[in-house]
Amino acid sequence: MSIQQEIRQQVTALIRSGQRAEAKALLKTKFQVSEEQAEQLVLTIEKEKPVANVIVPQLGKRVSQGTGGCVPLILKGLMIFFFLITFIFAAFAIGIYFYENRFAGEGIAVEGIVISLTENDTGSLAPLIEYAWQDTLRQHQSNFYTSPPDYEVGQQVPLLLNPENPEEVIIDSFSDRYLISIVFGGIACFFLVFALTLGYVARKMKRSFEKSA
Numbered sequence: 606m607s608i609q610q611e612i613r614q615q616v617t618a619l620i621r622s623g624q625r626a627e628a629k630a631l632l633k634t635k636f637q638v639s640e641e642q643a644e645q646l647v648l649t650i651e652k653e654k655p656v657a658n659v660i661v662p663q664l665g666k667r668v669s670q671g672t673g674g675c676v677p678l679i680l681k682g683l684m685i686f687f688f689l690i691t692f693i694f695a696a697f698a699i700g701i702y703f704y705e706n707r708f709a710g711e712g713i714a715v716e717g718i719v720i721s722l723t724e725n726d727t728g729s730l731a732p733l734i735e736y737a738w739q740d741t742l743r744q745h746q747s748n749f750y751t752s753p754p755d756y757e758v759g760q761q762v763p764l765l766l767n768p769e770n771p772e773e774v775i776i777d778s779f780s781d782r783y784l785i786s787i788v789f790g791g792i793a794c795f796f797l798v799f800a801l802t803l804g805y806v807a808r809k810m811k812r813s814f815e816k817s818a
Contacts, residue, residue: 616650677814680807687800691793698789705782708775712765715774717745719760730754734762738771745774749781 612635619628625647632643717736724730729750736743745764749755755778756762767773775781 613650616647620647620651677807677811680803680810684800684803684807687796687803691796691800694789694793694796698786698793701789702783702786705775705786708767709765709777709782711767712775713768714777715764715766717762717764717774719756719758719762720744721758722754722756723750725750728752732756732760732762732776734764734776736764736766736774738766741771743771745772745776747776747781749776749784755780 612631616628616631619625619631628650629640629643629647632638632646633640636642636646638646715736715738717734719732720735721733722730723733723746727750729752731747731750732754734745734747736745763777764774765777
């Protein structure tokens, strides 16, 4: 029995859309055949044009590429964002480091004495230091609050003073000179590692999608 081209196209379209039962019903109606004969005709058309087994997986692959392919782009965008954050924190760390070193190189060493401890909202303490410059007593309030406090009332503290602005002083200690740079540098390193990890994952996912394409 030969199948007319028009009916073949209708049956193929039904199979392609997943309506296999409707395709069999169409063949039974057109040719007045049994259920088994209609099934054989459907199988014959499927073998000649296996649309039901080929086209659907291709559509699924295209969908997966359309949705999954966006993930590497999102990760790449996040990587760039965290690289920018890394640059900002690194710039702060380097800038503060060179400022403190320049201040130390140009500053004048003086001695101060802790006259009191200032408490913040968390209960940490920072020293209020009194020092003399050109026969004038001045005071410097440290911005570094610690618990327990690093200094005691009456303790002598080495200071570095800006001769052009004697109100500008820093405590000549490792924590006061380098702690901020270390903190900002550590944050920059953290975001750098995070950005590199995102870039690595994005590349792996992109290659995986390309291989599955």
